[in-house]
Amino acid sequence: MNLLQSLPVLIMFACGPAHAQSAVRVDLNGSIAAGTCTVAAVTKTMPTVGADAFPQTAAGKGAAVASYTDFSINLTACSGVTGATFVFGTDADRHGTERDSFRNKGAGGSPYIAIWLRGTCSGGPTYQPAQSVTRTFSTATYTFPLCAQYYKAAGGLVTPGPASTNFIVTITYQ
Amino acid sequence: MNLLQSLPVLIMFACAPAHAQSSARVELNGHVNAGTCTVAAVTKAIAHVGANAFPQTAAGTGGITASYTNFELSLTGCSGVTGASFQMGAAADASTQANVFKNKATNGAPFTGYWIKEGTGRCATGTTVAPGDAISKNFTAATYQLYLCAQYVKIAGGLVTMGPLSTNFTVTITYR
Numbered sequence: 347m348n349l350l351q352s353l354p355v356l357i358m359f360a361c362g363p364a365h366a367q368s369a370v371r372v373d374l375n376g377s378i379a380a381g382t383c384t385v386a387a388v389t390k391t392m393p394t395v396g397a398d399a400f401p402q403t404a405a406g407k408g409a410a411v412a413s414y415t416d417f418s419i420n421l422t423a424c425s426g427v428t429g430a431t432f433v434f435g436t437d438a439d440r441h442g443t444e445r446d447s448f449r450n451k452g453a454g455g456s457p458y459i460a461i462w463l464r465g466t467c468s469g470g471p472t473y474q475p476a477q478s479v480t481r482t483f484s485t486a487t488y489t490f491p492l493c494a495q496y497y498k499a500a501g502g503l504v505t506p507g508p509a510s511t512n513f514i515v516t517i518t519y520q
Numbered sequence: 521m522n523l524l525q526s527l528p529v530l531i532m533f534a535c536a537p538a539h540a541q542s543s544a545r546v547e548l549n550g551h552v553n554a555g556t557c558t559v560a561a562v563t564k565a566i567a568h569v570g571a572n573a574f575p576q577t578a579a580g581t582g583g584i585t586a587s588y589t590n591f592e593l594s595l596t597g598c599s600g601v602t603g604a605s606f607q608m609g610a611a612a613d614a615s616t617q618a619n620v621f622k623n624k625a626t627n628g629a630p631f632t633g634y635w636i637k638e639g640t641g642r643c644a645t646g647t648t649v650a651p652g653d654a655i656s657k658n659f660t661a662a663t664y665q666l667y668l669c670a671q672y673v674k675i676a677g678g679l680v681t682m683g684p685l686s687t688n689f690t691v692t693i694t695y696r
Contacts, residue, residue: 397600
């Protein structure tokens with residue numbers, strides 16, 4: 347019988363006073379996402395127009411050319427962003443009857459005034475509340491041109507007062 | 521031994537590629553004011569009357585029923601206008617009698633002029649409008665009619681003799 351086999355294996359490693367060690371693996375994993383752009387809030391003052399600029403019957407509907415107001419949503423620092431989807435406000439921003447326009451939120455303002463948002467006031471596409479529009483970007487900046495105008499809705503005559511609205515544009519980047 | 525305990529826990533979160541978003545508030549502030557109405561000029565021909573229709577004394581005064589001529593200032597496109605003040609000519613449009621518009625015709629019939637009356641009662645029961653008077657009216661619709669009536673009137677100083685009779689004045693309308 348082999349002694350080594352019969353004896354309990356008593357092996358003691360007489361270790362020198364080696365310093366305790368351990369190792370830890372560091373993994374750094376990353377990726378670069380498309381990122382976002384920087385976008386500024388927009389505040390525009392639209393021209394004051396006379397009530398005589400609108401249709402003069404309760405049932406009449408129509409825009410006031412004198413109110414055409416160009417503005418834009420300006421996006422900067424967009425490198426890596428290939429495009430974005432813009433959502434213009436929500437259903438709650440719709441005018442009561444002119445559903446494709448924004449309601450007049452001015453205190454005491456005429457309920458028959460809506461604010462019509464278009465690409466260009468004279469003939470651009472309409473951007474109605476809650477509408478989603480996708481655009482492709484090819485540079486680090488992007489300008490979304492818009493134009494707002496007053497629009498008389500049917501139901502009554504226009505009365506003097508504020509003609510204002512506001513909405514949040516939600517921009518989702520690609 | 522449970523396999524799960526013996527294995528290093530390798531959990532990888534497979535994150536959905538959440539799209540980055542930002543938002544921008546757009547604020548559009550404007551105003552509609554009362555605006556103005558559209559108003560047309562008025563030209564009226566008034567009937568001929570004989571000099572015998574007027575009072576026949578130099579001191580006599582009075583209007584001529586046969587000359588009663590209704591007319592209106594018609595205002596349209598007034599939505600948003602809540603009212604207006606109509607200033608009917610100026611004091612310079614008056615004859616020697618302050619509430620009579622003077623006869624401005626060349627070689628016009630002497631001692632004549634016009635009374636202008638305002639209101640639906642027209643010449644019969646309307647209110648006399650002296651040159652330069654301001655009339656204030658409230659509007660409730662997109663159109664407004666100011667009812668007026670003109671008539672020849674004799675003023676004191678002499679007898680009326682034949683000749684043309686005409687006047688003109690500017691109505692200044694201030695909206696509110």
